[in-house]
Amino acid sequence: MAHEYILGISAYYHDSAAALLRDGEIVAAAQEERFTRKKGDERFPTQAVAYCLREAGIGIEDVAHVGFYDKPLLKFERILETYFGVAPKGFRSFLMAGPLWIKEKLFTDRELRAALGGWDGSLLYAEHHESHAASAFYPSPFEEAAILTMDGVGEWATASIGVGRGRDLTLLREMRWPDSLGLLYSAFTYYTGFKVNSGEYKVMGLAPYGRPTYVDRIYEHLVDLRDDGSFTLNQKYFDYLSGLTMTSAAFDELFGGPPRVPESKLTQKEMDLARSVQEVTEEIMLRMARTAHRETGLPNLCLAGGVALNCVGNGRLLREGPFERIWIQPASGDAGGALGVAQLIHHRYLARERRVVRGKDTMKGAYLGPSFGDDEIEAFLKSKGASYRRMERDELLRHVAEELAGEKIVGWFNGRMEFGPRALGSRSILGDPRSPRMQAQMNLKIKFREGFRPFAPSVLREDVADWFELDVDSPYMLLVAPVKRERQIPMPDDARQLWGIDQLNIVRSDIPAVTHIDYSARVQTVSRETNPDYHDLIAAFRDLTGCPVVVNTSFNVRGEPIVCTPEDAYRCFMRTHIDGLVLGPFVLHKAGQGEWKEETEWQREFQLD
Incomplete structure (x- = not known):
């Protein structure tokens, strides 16, 4: 019997992606940015689509249905109503967006078919938050669950509560534009000097350095919050309806001045705003979440949408919320919409049954991107004249564990690339969490990013409860939990008066490189079932040091997407102060490599040696 293939696509806003199902099974999924090397690439995911088809060994003519993750006409309706509602204030913004919509986005059907080589099959559209909800529920390990989606905005919805049972998914209620939790957070991202749609992680990482001094002001002036979690934003303080910025002059006045200039020095004010x-x-x-629980009466919760990447909030939901179990889509942002719309077509449109394996999701650890064979990697290394050594698996794991224990920083490129914003042990840079110098070294010498940014621990699933206040799986690095009290080091008396960045270099635990200043960590649990090589590497490090934890940060530098190919990884290795590189079974050491001669704009920007 012939297989049934469904291709899902998200595109034209930010972080475009493609995902492919074969008889309902997720075969492949990837973001376009990984191939084009343009961070957050919003263009049609030409290369991501080509990869998905290649991974399945099919052509586009073998695809039965293609789905698009939102409804462009509904979105255009919202944009027009917004412009007319605030006219004439939004004229400048309309002059920028209007022609693009009229020229391209109103003809999405034509554009999609052309981008797919003239494909003339069944092309279907889902609403944005339905795509998010589907990406959260259908791959989850739950037969039935409440669903909560939160982001900036889709067509009209900015958040939704729904319920999933078997193959059925229904949205029960929604919040609508312009009241948006995602846009509220993005407004503060903009005001504190970071880039909207990518700098929100920085605000979350900066928050523990601050004090909640502005909370009352936010509730008094910006947010009229109701008991059920719905709220109204006072648009006097925002400018995203009519202007080209997130915040208005009234916002500046309320918080005592204009937005921070990007790249300028961070002050206590930004830290307090973030907190x-x-x-x-x-x-x-x-x-x-409490409203979703009350309305559905279900013990399980599924989360998606950009706000679901707020792992600090997720940790609180797990500890303090009403749900027994929570599952979060690892590609919760718009990229995951490609997967969601494909799932909607399979389960709702085609009415195919859903198979749930209790306790296991169907995301395959989010390892859904390209992998590269040993011969392919070696041919590349030879073409570069690289100095390398091939090792057997056990020898390689032992060697890398010894390098990490010696405070070396290692690029780890192994298996299929991750889908979503987190590196999960396939495209990762690794370090020793016991080193008090590791955070500063990795931030400044490797990642070329702000020194306050925390790093995440990867910990063996079987050992997580001995090191963190967490007794559930966290395979996608989407939960923040406290470091175990017995692993903590109390703050010295002379340090208790410190605020802000002055707190950065105080050793707080046995694993200081992954312990944030509030004694928390963004935990990834690693199981042998989903990533045996990464699991066994951490086990080798544990056998050597007694510590079943490594520092795991994404294999990229600031401003670049996570690496995709061996060439991407080699280039990042050669341009930074990474000490060693593992490409499959091949090990490279920086000391043995020739001089890196490729001078690029990238190098000049970061003034690398």
């Missing part, structure tokens, strides 16, 4: 909006966000998430 304040994070606390407000967590409270709203908790109230929405």
